[in-house]
Amino acid sequence: MSDFQIKKSPKTYDVVIVGSGAGGGMSAYVLANAGLKVLLLEAGPMYDPAKNVMQLKWPYESPRRGASTKFRNFGDFDAAYGGWELEGEPYTHKDGTKFDWFRSRMLGGRTNHWGRISLRFGPKDFKRKSIDGLGDDWPIGYDDVAPYYDKIDRLIGVFGSKENLPNDPDSIFLPPPKPRLHELFIKDAGTALSIPVIPSRLSILTKPINKERGACFFCSQCNRGCTVYGDFSSSSVLVKPALNTGNVEVIANAMAREVLTDSGGKAAGISYVSKDDMQEYEVSAKVVVLAASACESARLLLNSKSSHHPNGLANSSNVVGKYLHDSTGAGMGGILPKLVGRKRYNEDGVGGLHVYTPWWLDNKKLDFARGYHIEYYGGMGMPGYGFGFGMQNTNGKYLGRDGKQKEAGGYGASLKDDYRYFYGATFGMDGRGEAIAREDNYCEIDPNTVDKFGIPVLRFHYKWSDQEVKQAKHMKDTFREIIHKMGGIVTWGDKDGPENDYGLQAPGRIIHEVGTTRMGSDSKKSALNKFNQAHDCKNLFVMDGGAFVSQADKNPTWTILALAMRASEYLIDEMKKQNL
Amino acid sequence: MDRRKYLKTLAVGTVGTLSAVSLIDSCKPEDKPKDIAATPTIDRTPAELEHYNKLMADKFFDEHEMKTISVLTDIIIPKDDVSGSATDAKVPDFIEFIVKDMPKHQTPMRGGLKWLDIHCMKKFNNSFVECSSAQQIEMVDEIAFPEKAKPEMQQGVAFFNLMRDLTATGFFTSKIGIDDLGYVGNRPNQWDGVPQDVLDQYGVKYDERTLAESVKFDT
Numbered sequence: 001m002s003d004f005q006i007k008k009s010p011k012t013y014d015v016v017i018v019g020s021g022a023g024g025g026m027s028a029y030v031l032a033n034a035g036l037k038v039l040l041l042e043a044g045p046m047y048d049p050a051k052n053v054m055q056l057k058w059p060y061e062s063p064r065r066g067a068s069t070k071f072r073n074f075g076d077f078d079a080a081y082g083g084w085e086l087e088g089e090p091y092t093h094k095d096g097t098k099f100d101w102f103r104s105r106m107l108g109g110r111t112n113h114w115g116r117i118s119l120r121f122g123p124k125d126f127k128r129k130s131i132d133g134l135g136d137d138w139p140i141g142y143d144d145v146a147p148y149y150d151k152i153d154r155l156i157g158v159f160g161s162k163e164n165l166p167n168d169p170d171s172i173f174l175p176p177p178k179p180r181l182h183e184l185f186i187k188d189a190g191t192a193l194s195i196p197v198i199p200s201r202l203s204i205l206t207k208p209i210n211k212e213r214g215a216c217f218f219c220s221q222c223n224r225g226c227t228v229y230g231d232f233s234s235s236s237v238l239v240k241p242a243l244n245t246g247n248v249e250v251i252a253n254a255m256a257r258e259v260l261t262d263s264g265g266k267a268a269g270i271s272y273v274s275k276d277d278m279q280e281y282e283v284s285a286k287v288v289v290l291a292a293s294a295c296e297s298a299r300l301l302l303n304s305k306s307s308h309h310p311n312g313l314a315n316s317s318n319v320v321g322k323y324l325h326d327s328t329g330a331g332m333g334g335i336l337p338k339l340v341g342r343k344r345y346n347e348d349g350v351g352g353l354h355v356y357t358p359w360w361l362d363n364k365k366l367d368f369a370r371g372y373h374i375e376y377y378g379g380m381g382m383p384g385y386g387f388g389f390g391m392q393n394t395n396g397k398y399l400g401r402d403g404k405q406k407e408a409g410g411y412g413a414s415l416k417d418d419y420r421y422f423y424g425a426t427f428g429m430d431g432r433g434e435a436i437a438r439e440d441n442y443c444e445i446d447p448n449t450v451d452k453f454g455i456p457v458l459r460f461h462y463k464w465s466d467q468e469v470k471q472a473k474h475m476k477d478t479f480r481e482i483i484h485k486m487g488g489i490v491t492w493g494d495k496d497g498p499e500n501d502y503g504l505q506a507p508g509r510i511i512h513e514v515g516t517t518r519m520g521s522d523s524k525k526s527a528l529n530k531f532n533q534a535h536d537c538k539n540l541f542v543m544d545g546g547a548f549v550s551q552a553d554k555n556p557t558w559t560i561l562a563l564a565m566r567a568s569e570y571l572i573d574e575m576k577k578q579n580l
Numbered sequence: 581m582d583r584r585k586y587l588k589t590l591a592v593g594t595v596g597t598l599s600a601v602s603l604i605d606s607c608k609p610e611d612k613p614k615d616i617a618a619t620p621t622i623d624r625t626p627a628e629l630e631h632y633n634k635l636m637a638d639k640f641f642d643e644h645e646m647k648t649i650s651v652l653t654d655i656i657i658p659k660d661d662v663s664g665s666a667t668d669a670k671v672p673d674f675i676e677f678i679v680k681d682m683p684k685h686q687t688p689m690r691g692g693l694k695w696l697d698i699h700c701m702k703k704f705n706n707s708f709v710e711c712s713s714a715q716q717i718e719m720v721d722e723i724a725f726p727e728k729a730k731p732e733m734q735q736g737v738a739f740f741n742l743m744r745d746l747t748a749t750g751f752f753t754s755k756i757g758i759d760d761l762g763y764v765g766n767r768p769n770q771w772d773g774v775p776q777d778v779l780d781q782y783g784v785k786y787d788e789r790t791l792a793e794s795v796k797f798d799t
Contacts, residue, residue: 045625052623053790056766059753061621063677066753071628081625091663161793175795178773184784206795217768343778344762349771385678388748392726392752409737409743410724412662419748420662423761424750486743 021109024291025234044105067385080113088452108235123165222351265308266542332493335427378427431475692739
């Protein structure tokens with residue numbers, strides 16, 4: 001007998017789900033609670049923020065004081081394993097273009113990292129082509145998704161304020177935290193400039209909503225994972241209760257290789273390689289749900305070729321991998337001289353911004369098509385690696401505690417006091433905007449390269465268009481205006497121009513990539529129907545950001561969750577009707 | 581679950597964490613076998629642990645370099661009325677670790693230290709650490725002020741900027757430095773807005789709507 005063999009599980013599950021992030025976690029939760037037998041495959045290890053504790057640790061508990069590593073790109077205390085590069089799992093680029101792909105292989109995926117910004121898409125966000133002629137309309141509208149937004153608001157919890165804005169629908173909100181001091185100044189400046197600054201909308205429990213999860217205790221460390229489950233991550237809020245139903249099995253460290261199909265072309269299961277023993281496995285299920293992230297799910301489909309699906313599974317339209325788009329991003333920061341030497345108090349607050357700016361302008365009056373929102377930060381945060389860097393660029397520019405101008409740089413007791421003096425006086429802001437989904441921004445299978453598991457890897461081709469560059473310029477102009485109005489001085493982010501696309505970050509950096517398996521009514525122009533179900537393969541669903549037709553000027557997670565819940569309920573219904 | 585119970589549990593948890601750390605801190609280096617790195621108290625994957633143990637087993641700076649770093653860090657952050665010095669906060673140990681962890685710092689640091697010694701040799705016929713305190717300060721004065729430093733001192737300025745950065749970060753992320761800075765977070769709290777005296781100081785206030793709709797706490 002050969003040493004190489006494929007281990008086939010004798011069991012047939014109702015549903016196998018690939019990926020345990022927002023989409024996969026929600027699907028597992030809904031299906032398990034409906035009594036379906038679910039197998040959840042996760043490419044990384046198990047993870048529980050109550051056990052894998054980073055919260056309330058001090059900077060000196062990390063020998064690198066929280067600096068980032070190749071193991072944790074967002075810092076030594078960040079909950080999310082992984083990052084832009086994974087050892088042995090490369091991706092490539094075409095025609096010298098750029099795309100950075102953030103992957104977090106662990107239970108809960110990238111929901112362990114995200115900023116908890118939980119924004120509903122608005123009515124216009126589903127019908128952009130009808131408004132500006134660019135991209136495509138979704139096959140569904142806000143009213144189709146709204147009931148599911150309501151359900152996840154109640155299930156998961158989100159704070160915010162009722163604003164009745166036309167394209168930023170209110171959720172069923174928990175009360176928001178009061179703004180911090182610099183946020184009050186931002187709000188005043190915004191008001192003076194007719195830029196709205198309203199309470200942020202984060203999935204953090206300012207009040208308890210059930211017995212399983214504690215309320216936020218304001219340590220500002222959501223990105224480290226919450227030991228009382230006071231914020232949303234898929235691992236603690238969806239997968240854990242799904243496991244408690246007894247209807248879900250999780251196989252960790254299972255790297256999916258391809259979707260198996262039967263002789264009739266229907267999905268039959270998943271083949272995967274176990275990272276624990278490097279053996280090959282196959283599992284069978286009546287229905288397959290991919291939620292491995294937009295690009296990873298597209299990769300799986302493109303790698304699942306058969307006589308029925310010669311162009312890859314669910315790809316007779318040839319759109320799988322195309323229309324890839326990430327949010328735009330640009331930032332600027334400064335110092336607020338009136339905050340130097342400020343009084344100390346615990347300003348941690350929730351893990352992230354207490355105020356934000358939703359898109360407020362009319363694109364008809366601008367030279368670019370889509371909007372952006374603004375996220376703010378600053379204040380007296382916990383020091384970490386990088387604290388105090390570049391003091392020589394600060395302490396010679398402002399009057400010191402004694403009212404005198406200092407020579408920049410220096411050393412000794414006087415320098416030591418400068419760090420105290422300037423602490424908590426810096427702040428910054430980031431724009432996060434909508435890019436246009438375009439056919440020629442895509443990922444495809446690289447014909448020459450495989451990863452360490454022998455799985456063909458993705459090759460990216462992505463270019464920003466004039467639309468995104470002009471939007472970034474507008475962001476910069478706005479940030480400058482806000483900072484000046486606050487009485488602040490810009491210290492970084494103001495040296496960008498056309499030569500570097502006005503500081504527009506490389507595609508992929510904002511980690512909002514969507515669109516690679518988009519939904520649509522026309523099976524020639526889309527991979528999925530309006531219920532995230534493959535046109536070409538009715539027992540196959542994709543429930544991650546790949547299904548998006550267009551990313552709004554919002555963060556995608558709340559909509560991934562809502563669509564995954566909606567698709568899972570549809571799946572259950574179709575299964576009952578024996579349509580799958 | 582009861583919120584206050586959570587806060588209480590967590591408060592106890594925090595104290596526990598603190599004492600564990602201060603126990604480690606109070607443990608003198610010679611008490612520990614040199615080949616075993618202190619066990620991290622934060623979540624680590626197997627790959628991270630392996631990397632950590634490898635770094636801890638390595639040594640980058642030699643004794644002379646470490647001595648020079650110690651003198652420099654204490655010149656940059658000396659003991660004052662508020663808190664101890666950089667070496668009190670074990671900043672040289674942090675610098676030794678961080679250059680191993682971030683190889684990009686290795687050449688600028690090693691080369692910079694050498695640059696410093698060569699200049700001291702030319703000027704005072706001694707290496708930096710062998711110079712008198714007055715001579716050390718005379719040398720540092722030539723490289724600590726980027727805007728008035730002589731053009732031929734630029735390499736020294738770049739090195740001192742890096743030393744200043746690493747010293748400040750190492751110091752203000754230590755327990756001594758955090759206390760000095762007055763950072764009072766990283767513990768269970770109820771954020772009920774900016775304290776009234778601070779609002780008054782800056783002439784700002786929460787509007788009626790914010791007060792009405794924001795989260796409120798039982799006292």
